[in-house]
Amino acid sequence: MTLKLKKSIAVSDSGFLFNAATGDSFTTNETGIDILQLIKEGKEIDEIVEYIVANYNTSPPNCEKDILEFISLLKQWHLVDTEGDSTP
Amino acid sequence: MTQEPLTIAVTGLNATDNPGSGVPVIRALRESERFRNARIIGLAYEHLEPGIYMHDLVDKTYTIPYPSLGQESLVARLQYIHQHEHLNVVVPNYDAELPSFIHLKSRLEALGIASLMPSIEQFEQRSKHNLPKLCKDLGLHTPQSEVVSTLAELRHALSLTGYPAMIKGKFYEAYIARSYEEALNHFYKLSAKWGIPVIVQQYIQGTEVNVTALGDGKGQLIGAVPSRKTYITPMGKGWAGVVIDDEELMEATRRIVEGTQWPGGLEIEMLRDVRHDRLYLIEINPRFPAWVYLAVSCGQNHPEALVRMALGEEVPPFTHYDRGKMFIRHSWDMICPLDEFERISTRGEL
Numbered sequence: 039m040t041l042k043l044k045k046s047i048a049v050s051d052s053g054f055l056f057n058a059a060t061g062d063s064f065t066t067n068e069t070g071i072d073i074l075q076l077i078k079e080g081k082e083i084d085e086i087v088e089y090i091v092a093n094y095n096t097s098p099p100n101c102e103k104d105i106l107e108f109i110s111l112l113k114q115w116h117l118v119d120t121e122g123d124s125t126p
Numbered sequence: 127m128t129q130e131p132l133t134i135a136v137t138g139l140n141a142t143d144n145p146g147s148g149v150p151v152i153r154a155l156r157e158s159e160r161f162r163n164a165r166i167i168g169l170a171y172e173h174l175e176p177g178i179y180m181h182d183l184v185d186k187t188y189t190i191p192y193p194s195l196g197q198e199s200l201v202a203r204l205q206y207i208h209q210h211e212h213l214n215v216v217v218p219n220y221d222a223e224l225p226s227f228i229h230l231k232s233r234l235e236a237l238g239i240a241s242l243m244p245s246i247e248q249f250e251q252r253s254k255h256n257l258p259k260l261c262k263d264l265g266l267h268t269p270q271s272e273v274v275s276t277l278a279e280l281r282h283a284l285s286l287t288g289y290p291a292m293i294k295g296k297f298y299e300a301y302i303a304r305s306y307e308e309a310l311n312h313f314y315k316l317s318a319k320w321g322i323p324v325i326v327q328q329y330i331q332g333t334e335v336n337v338t339a340l341g342d343g344k345g346q347l348i349g350a351v352p353s354r355k356t357y358i359t360p361m362g363k364g365w366a367g368v369v370i371d372d373e374e375l376m377e378a379t380r381r382i383v384e385g386t387q388w389p390g391g392l393e394i395e396m397l398r399d400v401r402h403d404r405l406y407l408i409e410i411n412p413r414f415p416a417w418v419y420l421a422v423s424c425g426q427n428h429p430e431a432l433v434r435m436a437l438g439e440e441v442p443p444f445t446h447y448d449r450g451k452m453f454i455r456h457s458w459d460m461i462c463p464l465d466e467f468e469r470i471s472t473r474g475e476l
Contacts (some may be wrong), residue, residue: 046371058371058449060333060398061354116400 041077041109042119057117064115069094074107077118083109115119133211134433135167135239138219138413139177139187144363145455147219147391149177150419151429156183157422158430167211173471179462188209189474193226200226201233213239215436217429219413221297224249225277242343242390242436244412247299251386252410254294254325261407264385266378268407269328269397280313281306283326292327295320300362302329332397335372336364337379338418340428342435343389349428349444350379356452366419368452369424374405382410391418391432424448464472 043049046059053071055064066074069090076086087102093100112118134155138148148168155161168187170178178187188207191199207213216239218227227234228243235241251260261268269292272283284291284306293312294300297320303309309326316324339350352375355364379394391414397406414428419426423447426448431441470476 056450061335061356061368061370063368 039118040080040082041112042080043074043077044117044119047117049078055117057115060116062115064117070108073105077112131163131165132161132214132433132437133165133167134161135169135211135213135216136184136219137169137171137190137217137223139168139170139175139180139184140172141176141180143359143457144361145416146175147414147416148217149180149183150416150422151217151219151414152177152183153419153428154422155433158427160430161433165211167207167213169216170205170470173467175247176458178470178476179460179466186298187470187476189470192222197229197396201230202238204230204234205237208237208239213237215240215433217241217432217436218243218363221412224412234365240436240438242432244386244389248386248388249412252392252412254296254409255323257407257410260386260410264381266381266407267404267446269330271325271327273323274313274326275322275324275422277310277313280309280324280326285308287326287328290329292325292329294325294327296323296325300327315439319339327408330397330399331401334397335370335405335416336367336415337375337391337392337394337396337398338415338421338428339379339383340431341383341386341388341390341392343442344385345384345387346443347380347383348431348435348441349426349447350376351399351420351424351426351447352376352379353417357454364417366452366454367420369420369447371449377406378407382407389435391428420451420453422438423451423453 046057048056049089053066073086076089087105091098136148136152138146140146141149151165155164165185168177168184169190170187171192175296177184190203228246231241250256255273258268258271258318270287272286274280274283288457290302290304292300293303293309296314299316299376301312313324333379335352335354337350337352340348342348352370352372354370355367357366393411393415397408418428426444426447434441466476
C-alpha cells in the first residue's frame with residue numbers, strides 16, 4: 039500500500055501539521071515527523087517499518103503495529119490518501 | 127474627486143462578545159495608505175458600545191436612532207451630523223439597519239454622502255427566507271428551510287425537517303432544537319426579539335467555513351478570503367479562526383457575487399458536510415463580518431476597497447491572499463473617564 043500526503047498538508051520541522059484546506063492542525067513527535075517524511079518520499083509501509091526499526095530501539099512486530107495505528111490516525115483525519123483514493 | 131482628508135462615518139462599534147464589524151472596518155481604514163488620515167465618525171446606537179471610547183480609532187461618535195424609529199428620524203440625525211462633520215462616506219455595518227440606509231441612499235447622495243450598499247431587491251434576495259430560491263438559481267446546495275409565522279406552520283415545518291432542526295431569527299441568532307418543546311421555546315424567543323418570520327432549517331452536521339468578500343456591483347468579485355472558526359463561544363460566535371485554502375468555497379463565492387451583482391461587503395457562511403463531501407450555503411450576511419480584519423492581514427484590505435468604490439474609484443480585484451494567518455479575539459478592560467459616558471448619554475456626542 040502506498041500512501042500519499044495530501045497536497046494541502048504542511049509539516050514543519052517541529053512536528054506541526056496544518057491542513058490548509060480545512061484549517062485543522064496537529065502535532066506529532068520526532069518519530070511521526072520521520073514517518074511523514076518517508077510518506078512524502080513515497081516509501082511503502084514495509085520500507086517505513088524497516089527504517090524505524092533500524093533507527094529506533096524497537097522490534098519489527100511492535101513497530102509495524104504502531105506505524106499502522108499512526109497511519110490509521112492520518113487517514114481518520116484526512117491527511118493522507120492511499121493509492122487511487124482522491125477524496126479532498 | 128473629493129478632496130482629502132475625507133470624513134467617513136461607520137456604524138457597528140459594538141466590539142462586544144457579539145461583535146459588530148465597525149471597529150475592524152475602522153482599523154482597516156486607519157491602516158490603509160489611502161485613508162489613514164481620514165476623520166472617522168462613529169455612529170452608535172448604545173452608550174456602551176466600546177468603539178465610542180476608542181479614541182485612537184474613532185475621532186468623534188454620535189448616537190443615531192434605532193431603525194424602529196423610522197427613516198425620517200435617522201435622516202434628520204444624519205443631516206445634523208453632516209452639518210457638523212461634512213461626511214463624505216457612510217459605511218453601515220448592521221443587517222438590521224441596512225434597509226433604512228438603503229432607502230436613504232439617494233437622499234444621502236444628494237447631500238454628498240457616498241456609500242456602497244446592495245439594493246433592497248439584492249438585500250431581500252439573500253434574506254433567510256429567500257435563500258432556497260437563490261441557491262436554486264445559482265446551483266448551490268442549501269439545507270431545507272421553511273419560513274414560519276404561526277405555530278401551525280412551525281409544527282408543519284418540523285415535520286418536514288425532522289429533529290434536530292435549526293431555529294433561526296429573521297436577522298440574527300440560531301438555536302438547535304431537539305424536540306418540539308425546544309423548537310417552540312426558540313420560536314417564541316426569536317419572534318419576540320427579531321419579529322416574524324422565523325426560519326426552521328434542516329440540521330446538517332459539518333464544519334462551518336466562511337468567506338469575507340467584496341463585490342463591485344457589476345458581478346465582479348473584488349476580494350475574498352475564506353476561513354474556518356477554530357474557537358466558538360457558547361453564543362456561537364467565532365473567537366478564533368484560521369485562513370484556509372478552499373477553491374470550491376471560492377467558486378461558490380464568485381457565483382454568488384456574479385449572480386446577485388452584489389455591491390459592497392458580504393459574508394458567506396457555508397457548511398462542509400465531510401461525509402458526503404458537499405458544501406451547503408447557510409447564510410449570506412449583507413455586510414462585512416466582525417473578522418474582516420483577518421482579510422486585511424492577508425493582504426486584502428476590503429474596507430479600504432469598499433470606500434474607494436463608494437467614492438467612484440475603479441478598484442482592481444485582489445488576486446492573492448496570504449495563507450498561514452489566524453485571528454484570536456481577546457477581551458480588554460478599557461478605563462474611561464465617567465464624563466465621557468455622561469457626554470454620550472446626555473448630548474449624544476463624544
